[in-house]
Amino acid sequence: MKIYSLSIYSKNYNEEIIRLAAEYDLSSFGFFQRSTVQDIIMVISKTIAERTTPGQRQRVEEQPYVGYVYARSDIPLTGVIITDEEYPQRVSFSVLNKILDEFLIKFPQNDWDKSNTISYPELKTYLSKYQDPKQADQITKVQEQLDETKQVMNRTIESLLQRGEKLDDLIDRSQEISFQSKAFYKQAKKTNSCCTIS
Amino acid sequence: MEVEKLYQTLNKIFDTHEIHEIGLLPYQNTQPNDDYYPFFFIESNLGIPLEYVDKLYKYAHGIFMKVRDCGSDGNNETVKLLKDSTRCIVIINTDCYSALNARKKLIIDNHINPIKELKFIDLLFTFPKHTKHSTIWFHRKWIIQQHVPSDDISWQHEIDITRRVAELYPKNYYAWTYRHWILLKISDDSLHSQSFFVDELKIMKIWVQKNISDYSGFQHLQRCLIRLSQYYDNSFSDFYGISRKDILEKINTKLQNQGLKNKDSDSIVSLWYKEIQFTKDLILRYPGHESLWYHLRFLSFVWIWLKLAGYLNNSIGFKFDTDRETDEKSHNSIVKKWPELENELEFSHYCIRQIDLTINQDNDERFESMIIQKQNALAFELWISELNDRTKFDIKDLIVKLAEISIDSNYYIVQNNK
Numbered sequence: 033m034k035i036y037s038l039s040i041y042s043k044n045y046n047e048e049i050i051r052l053a054a055e056y057d058l059s060s061f062g063f064f065q066r067s068t069v070q071d072i073i074m075v076i077s078k079t080i081a082e083r084t085t086p087g088q089r090q091r092v093e094e095q096p097y098v099g100y101v102y103a104r105s106d107i108p109l110t111g112v113i114i115t116d117e118e119y120p121q122r123v124s125f126s127v128l129n130k131i132l133d134e135f136l137i138k139f140p141q142n143d144w145d146k147s148n149t150i151s152y153p154e155l156k157t158y159l160s161k162y163q164d165p166k167q168a169d170q171i172t173k174v175q176e177q178l179d180e181t182k183q184v185m186n187r188t189i190e191s192l193l194q195r196g197e198k199l200d201d202l203i204d205r206s207q208e209i210s211f212q213s214k215a216f217y218k219q220a221k222k223t224n225s226c227c228t229i230s
Numbered sequence: 231m232e233v234e235k236l237y238q239t240l241n242k243i244f245d246t247h248e249i250h251e252i253g254l255l256p257y258q259n260t261q262p263n264d265d266y267y268p269f270f271f272i273e274s275n276l277g278i279p280l281e282y283v284d285k286l287y288k289y290a291h292g293i294f295m296k297v298r299d300c301g302s303d304g305n306n307e308t309v310k311l312l313k314d315s316t317r318c319i320v321i322i323n324t325d326c327y328s329a330l331n332a333r334k335k336l337i338i339d340n341h342i343n344p345i346k347e348l349k350f351i352d353l354l355f356t357f358p359k360h361t362k363h364s365t366i367w368f369h370r371k372w373i374i375q376q377h378v379p380s381d382d383i384s385w386q387h388e389i390d391i392t393r394r395v396a397e398l399y400p401k402n403y404y405a406w407t408y409r410h411w412i413l414l415k416i417s418d419d420s421l422h423s424q425s426f427f428v429d430e431l432k433i434m435k436i437w438v439q440k441n442i443s444d445y446s447g448f449q450h451l452q453r454c455l456i457r458l459s460q461y462y463d464n465s466f467s468d469f470y471g472i473s474r475k476d477i478l479e480k481i482n483t484k485l486q487n488q489g490l491k492n493k494d495s496d497s498i499v500s501l502w503y504k505e506i507q508f509t510k511d512l513i514l515r516y517p518g519h520e521s522l523w524y525h526l527r528f529l530s531f532v533w534i535w536l537k538l539a540g541y542l543n544n545s546i547g548f549k550f551d552t553d554r555e556t557d558e559k560s561h562n563s564i565v566k567k568w569p570e571l572e573n574e575l576e577f578s579h580y581c582i583r584q585i586d587l588t589i590n591q592d593n594d595e596r597f598e599s600m601i602i603q604k605q606n607a608l609a610f611e612l613w614i615s616e617l618n619d620r621t622k623f624d625i626k627d628l629i630v631k632l633a634e635i636s637i638d639s640n641y642y643i644v645q646n647n648k
Contacts, residue, residue, distance in 0.1 A: 033440045060397050063275045064253030118443050212257055219256035
């Protein structure tokens with residue numbers, strides 16, 4: 033029952049996705065894996081956010097991670113939470129609702145385009161607080177009924193990608209991630225284990 | 231790069247630094263004029279580029295083969311060669327019996343300090359793959375049992391090591407078995423051991439809540455409960471080899487628990503009763519995890535055994551069951567019901583009703599976990615019915631229901647072969 037990452041995205045005037053804020057908790061990985069896992073999660077999160085239309089909620093699986101994404105319908109703002117397979121879906125969407133609402137109150141839309149990232153330290157606090165899903169219970173209760181009626185699309189990364197596209201290629205082409213991470217990822221794929229060499 | 235130089239550099243790093251973690255790197259990101267090239271040494275963490283592993287291993291193995299027959303009776307120089315080469319071998323392959331045996335000999339002959347060797351194993355365990363070899367765990371046990379005075383053993387540190395290992399490599403059989411073994415090494419007759427078991431139980435309750443689908447954690451939690459019960463009553467069963475059949479046989483010939491102080495008996499009952507509540511709460515909170523239901527089965531099994539062994543005296547149910555008046559429908563009151571047969575059945579029915587309500591309400595993707603929850607609730611009902619010798623009619627009825635919703639199960643096969 034772990035949250036690995038929380039991140040918030042918007043789109044710029046070119047309709048390209050931009051990351052406004054992101055936090056990671058990778059303490060369960062070893063020193064040499066941590067940066068690779070972070071890079072992979074970053075690419076997965078961005079890919080998911082990019083491929084979610086306004087108003088949509090999706091659950092996206094890419095073992096051993098599960099990503100939940102919610103794109104607001106009123107404004108171009110999307111939240112992504114990456115968890116393990118145990119973390120409850122209901123709680124994940126509540127957390128996303130909460131952080132997007134709060135983010136909007138703190139930062140008006142005009143502020144977003146000026147820089148790519150916004151300092152939003154509360155995100156780190158939420159990331160550690162909601163590691164225990166019971167902590168999210170109060171916010172969950174308020175939103176439960178709302179969530180109950182909304183459809184959640186169940187997806188895998190492959191089904192989100194366009195024909196001929198592959199996650200491996202996206203990772204290989206990404207300019208944001210280091211060559212070390214790319215090497216780790218390739219090696220891990222060979223031994224069929226994510227981000228560790230064994 | 232010359233392998234001799236490589237080997238020397240590695241030894242130099244080990245001899246002059248304290249290292250926190252090791253890793254194998256599928257790349258090389260140091261320059262020939264960097265310190266310790268081609269090894270990557272950063273913030274006390276040592277990365278070994280994958281491309282040199284082969285060469286290093288062969289070289290170290292060669293040295294080991296040459297000097298191992300001189301043994302540790304040899305001069306200082308051969309002892310040093312033996313220590314360094316086996317260290318290098320074990321870093322790359324912890325499963326090398328000969329190298330570990332040579333190191334055991336070195337410990338016996340006082341050439342390797344056992345405490346330092348334990349630290350070295352701590353380091354090996356930072357590389358996840360290394361934790362999946364029984365040899366290295368045995369090496370650790372051997373050192374602790376034979377070469378560390380019992381007052382110098384930090385069991386808390388041993389617990390911490392297994393905790394980290396099980397985090398880096400989940401469902402790690404060796405780590406959990408080792409942790410069970412720690413519980414057995416702690417005697418069950420002192421106040422200090424009581425606090426050790428209580429603390430370990432607390433740690434495990436937090437742990438299982440964070441890893442609810444990992445049964446290895448629940449199994450260790452069960453061992454903690456048993457050890458703590460044994461502290462209260464040293465004749466308390468360890469439940470090895472006690473089966474459902476034994477329970478059924480004993481149902482008519484009640485065992486009496488003699489001579490146990492009421493207070494201790496109450497402590498035991500309260501311990502298991504709280505655990506049952508804790509587990510039912512998790513089941514309702516996180517539907518669809520088989521591990522939770524299996525844990526509840528174990529607890530119900532122990533509960534019946536407690537009853538047969540005379541721990542549940544007449545009035546005790548009322549002492550603990552204080553919330554009878556609260557709202558009957560709330561989650562809380564269902565969880566707190568005294569775990570006798572009809573209440574256990576009611577718990578299962580409550581779970582099923584909840585699922586039926588949710589499934590009717592919305593048809594989203596949680597469907598799968600709901601079905602799993604329902605299957606598990608029915609299977610639990612069947613299991614506890616059989617354990618309590620309920621009528622054949624009820625049991626048949628349950629099998630029919632189970633077969634209906636789980637077409638890939640044995641229930642379906644049993645039902646449709648008739």
